[in-house]
Amino acid sequence: MATTTSTTHVDAAKQSIVDAAHRLVQSGVLSRSQHGNISVRLPDGDRFILTSGGTLDSLTPNDLAVLDLQGKVLEGDMHPMAAEIIQMHAAVYRKRSDVNSVIHTHSPYVTAFAIAGREIPTAYEAMVRFDFTEPVPVARYGPRGSDKSVSNIIDVVGSHTKAVLLENHGLLAFDTDINRTVHDIMVLEESAEIILLADGIGGAKPIPREMVQATNERRDQFGGARP
Numbered sequence: 001m002a003t004t005t006s007t008t009h010v011d012a013a014k015q016s017i018v019d020a021a022h023r024l025v026q027s028g029v030l031s032r033s034q035h036g037n038i039s040v041r042l043p044d045g046d047r048f049i050l051t052s053g054g055t056l057d058s059l060t061p062n063d064l065a066v067l068d069l070q071g072k073v074l075e076g077d078m079h080p081m082a083a084e085i086i087q088m089h090a091a092v093y094r095k096r097s098d099v100n101s102v103i104h105t106h107s108p109y110v111t112a113f114a115i116a117g118r119e120i121p122t123a124y125e126a127m128v129r130f131d132f133t134e135p136v137p138v139a140r141y142g143p144r145g146s147d148k149s150v151s152n153i154i155d156v157v158g159s160h161t162k163a164v165l166l167e168n169h170g171l172l173a174f175d176t177d178i179n180r181t182v183h184d185i186m187v188l189e190e191s192a193e194i195i196l197l198a199d200g201i202g203g204a205k206p207i208p209r210e211m212v213q214a215t216n217e218r219r220d221q222f223g224g225a226r227p
Contacts, residue, residue: 006044010075013040013049014061020182021056024105029189030056031106037082039089040178041100042066050089053079069094084145091150092174095157101178105185106170109192114138114165123204124191128215132162135206136188141167163188 017038024030034057039050052065065076071086078086089102113120119135122128137156142148153164153172162184163173171188175181198204207215 009043010049010066011061013042014064016040016178017049017051017064018059018061020101020103020178021051021059023182024103024185025057027186029105029107029186031108031111033106036103036105037085037089038104038178039093039102041093045097047074048089048093050078050086051082052076053082086145087147087150088145088153088172091154092157092172095154096159096174098176099174100176101181102172102174103178103181103185104166104170104172107185107189107192109196110165110171110185110188111169112196113192114167114170117167118165120165120188120192120195121204121206122212123195123198123206125207125215126187127191128207128212129219130184130187131160131216132184132187132191133212133216134160136163136165137161138165138167139172141169144169 017040020038024036025034030036034055036056037051039048041048047066047068049064049066051059052063054063065078066074067086067090068074069090071090085104088104092099092102110120117138119138121135122132139152139156142152153166156164162175163171166172171185173181173184173188175184195204
């Protein structure tokens with residue numbers, strides 16, 4: 001029975017990744033290459049499923065592998081280029097027990113901030129209402145998937161961080177479930193685009209710190225921002 005239950009959980013998690021990939025593609029928040037990688041922590045807490053190759057527009061359950069939190073492949077095969085980023089996901093799961101999904105993309109407007117080495121400020125109310133109450137931090141550059149890169153990511157992941165900009169690379173977002181992580185990416189890409197537009201007419205003005213709390217109190221008063 002335990003094996004059946006485990007298999008059921010694995011199959012459900014794999015389908016959730018495929019569905020998330022399709023949502024990201026359809027939303028238009030990905031780069032033209034449709035590049036990205038997605039992972040989901042399994043209910044046992046000690047394993048996760050990760051995309052093992054290909055692009056998100058053609059992802060199937062066969063393109064996924066099961067790994068432990070140290071990054072060892074337990075089921076499936078990892079393409080060498082996919083294996084390169086295993087620790088980018090595993091390290092977040094090890095540090096944050098509340099995180100159950102991690103997604104990496106090269107979303108263009110967000111990646112523009114990453115390329116510039118510039119935090120995304122809390123200047124757009126939608127960011128704050130979806131719990132981005134601090135600027136999205138930048139993890140300093142290290143070659144893709146290297147110990148340096150992973151260490152730089154973990155250095156800026158706090159207890160409430162939901163996304164990190166990978167300097168000269170892209171975005172790493174993570175949340176309590178895969179649907180929230182997908183939505184976080186959409187919120188950040190929209191925010192980054194609008195803030196960059198504001199830069200052309202004098203610059204974005206961050207929401208004052210004392211008003212961040214007031215914004216979320218009002219959100220909660222009317223039933224919350226989450227769909």
